[in-house]
Amino acid sequence: MLDSDANPGQALEVLGKVFGYDSFRGDQSEIIDHVVAGGDALVLMPTGGGKSLCYQIPALVRPGVGVVVSPLIALMQDQVDALTALGIRAAFLNSTQDFETRREVEAAFLAGELDLLYLAPEALSGGSAMRLLERGRIALFAIDEAHCVSQWGHDFRPDYLALSVLHEKWPDVPRIALTATATTATRKEIATRLNLTGARLFVSSFDRPNIQYRIVPKAEPRKQLLDLLRREHAGDAGIVYCLSRASVEKTADFLVDNGIPALPYHAGLDARTRAGNQGRFLREDGLVMVATIAFGMGIDKPDVRFVAHLDLPKSVEGYYQETGRAGRDGQPSTAWLAYGLQDVVQQRKMIDTSEGDAAYRRGLAAHLDAMLALCETTECRRSQLLAYFGEQGDRCGNCDTCLEPPQSWDGTVPAQKLLSTVLRLQRERNQKFGAGQSIDILLGRKTDKVAQFRHDELSVFGIGTELQESEWRAVVRQLLAQGLLAVEGDYGTLVLTDGSSAVLGRQRQVMMRKEPERVRRSGGSGTAKKSATVAADLSGEAAELFEKLRAWRAATAKEQGVPAYVVFHDATLRQIATEAPGSLAALGTVSGVGENKLAKYGDQIIATIAG
Structure with a gap:
């Protein structure tokens, strides 16, 4: 149900005026409209796909303050700097701040003088942050890096488990959980643990073609x-x-x-x-x-x-x-x-x-x-x-597999030789060794270790000279990958698995990957490569202006103590260099130049272009 004070039509206007873009990408528009209208959402979108806009714009459109749960305290300052540069009233509360700074931020939140407030998940498990939120008006809750709630995931953080309380305490405030990484099982776990089973699911393509x-x-x-x-x-x-x-x-x-x-x-x-x-x-x-x-x-x-x-x-x-x-x-x-x-x-x-x-x-x-x-x-x-x-x-x-396709080859016989070596070491000598010793035996190498254990007397000694050591190591690696061989103990000794017998008994074929011959890539000189990277597709004159704009941006960012991309992204500078706008009005049409940045940097950019 649409919040009476919210207007989804404002989203596109905010996108242009604040962020400097004239259209949404992919599912952004649908997600934003859904959250602005008060709906919960679980958003899966690849890194660089524009996830942040999906909660930033609703926070600007809906009444109240958007509360963003972000896992890394160390990056909150940069996130807030980037928003402030756009004219957005943003702040954070975390353990790095002194009492006076925290008090100022809390006062701004309670007075409705913030658009976005960033909090670490652990802050919400303490009483003071919860009491603060209860006294203010909240536009939405955004739970970033939502996969951190998955106990089977690669970035599990226990504090995320407590975030289900947000729905219990604020049932009428929309929540949007966002992640760039989630299998179907992880999505279900996120929805269950965050009490978002009724949320609308938005899944963008995971493809990053660049x-x-x-x-x-x-x-x-x-x-x-x-x-x-x-x-x-x-x-x-x-x-x-x-x-x-x-x-x-x-x-x-x-x-x-x-x-x-x-x-x-x-x-x-x-x-x-x-x-x-x-x-x-x-x-x-x-x-x-x-x-x-x-x-x-x-x-x-x-x-x-x-x-x-x-x-x-x-x-x-x-x-x-x-x-x-x-x-x-x-x-x-x-x-x-x-x-x-x-x-x-x-x-x-x-x-x-x-x-x-x-x-x-x-x-x-x-x-x-x-x-x-x-x-x-x-x-x-x-x-x-x-x-x-x-x-x-x-x-x-x-x-790489498309550009330099590898071949598959029948590795059944080499697999049998390797597995036989492991088997004979274990059965005939009651011994277990790592990959190196088995390969030395197959290659017929009379090393000190081979001599010490009389492994040159084994029937498999020297039966693998058709392959080089690097190829044998690839055989071991791929047998491990296919579960036909295993490692155990502190020394990584090789042991057979339940699947080994089918290979030794000639009941299973083992196909393997053969690495293609690598052609050394010609990268040219470092200088030429760098120029090609940052000024791709630019004419000589535009490339020169692009470098001048980068130098201006670097000096400006250093003076303000912020990352260069907080001033402008490369893509924006590239468009400016290509179009070389001669007026503020023309500069304002460039993607990524919103009203605040136009007012703040416009004259300097026009001067740089003219210079």
Whole structure:
């Protein structure tokens, strides 16, 4: 039922005047109208799809204050800065503020002088925040990163479980829960746990066509990463994910030693260092953040050109969420993952030693199996990624398996040889070893360890010389991925599974992925690549103006202490550079130039164009 004080027709007007856009994208208009009218909504929309507008505009149209539950305190200041730059009255309340600042924000909320108020989920489990909200008028509740409520998800946060109380206390206030990552099962869990089973569900396409997904065999991954950055992303901002804190530190040092500006981010750093590094990444151009998965949620930086993984993600959901931080501005971006046998062994070991019951470990194993299937597929990676979220897609032509199709080959005989080696070690010698020893036996290598255990006397010794060591490691990896081999114990020893006997008994064929021969990509010089990235499709004159506008933006952002994208996104500067408007009226027609920014920056931009 439509709130008597709300007018859905105002939404388009607000979009133009405040945000500087003349039309909505995808489901935005329908979602906004539904929430403005007082309806609850569960919104699944990919990163960069415009989720924020789905609650920001209703908060501006409906009477009262929009209350936004956001999981990361560290980013609230940047979110509020971005809204303030648009002329929106926004504020936040969290534990970083002193008493006087909190009192000022609370007074503004109670006086109706705010449009949006950001709160951390833990604040709503305490009494003071709830008492404050009870005294004010609330336009809506927006629950961002709603997948955090899923206990089976990759970003579970216990404080989200308490958010079901919002409906109990304010049954007439619309709620909108938003996430970029949710399978069908996760959607149901979100709806149940947040008491949104009656909410209208909006599911946008999960496809991010501007992201090129690439997964490569791991071989000196830091050097592989350095080659990628030098050839394809010189001077670009990006994120590199590593599994451990030690790997984060070593990778960041390695990049810096090789001339790539990089910063570390992990939970072992003190809070000030983490906040400082995050702030620099948001505000400076061309920085690489090397991080554990603790970094990234809520990052609004639109010009992240690549996301690289040096270790295997634990789930497809985590992989999609992390890679989605690339290319929020819609420009071409890269999602690159180096993946090897040790990743599989390590992840299996972590599952076996994890806390939780058997059902919990089975859930972790299922997540890993889906991630392994994505890595080992010979089909289009994008299609398989979309299928995981219940969406059908054709071959995309913009992932590694489409651009350089791998071949499938009959690996049944090599699989039998490898499984036979593991079987003979166990049955004839009562021994278990890791992949390296089995491969040495198959290749007929008379190493000290082979001699020590007299493994050269086994009938399988030297029967695998048709494959190289790297190919045997791929066989082991794919047998693990298909559940035909397993690892156990602290040393990652290989053991047979229930499925092994069918292969050994010639009752099952084993098809495997053969990596294509990689053609080294010609990236040209770093300078040329950088120019091509930021000034794509611009003429020489427009490209020159674009760089002048970027320099003006950088100086303005530094002076104001905000990230550059808070001033203007690259896409807006690119349109200004192309059209070179000569008046404020003409500048006001550019996408992304709302009334507040036109008044604030218009004269400076016109002067920059004229200069």
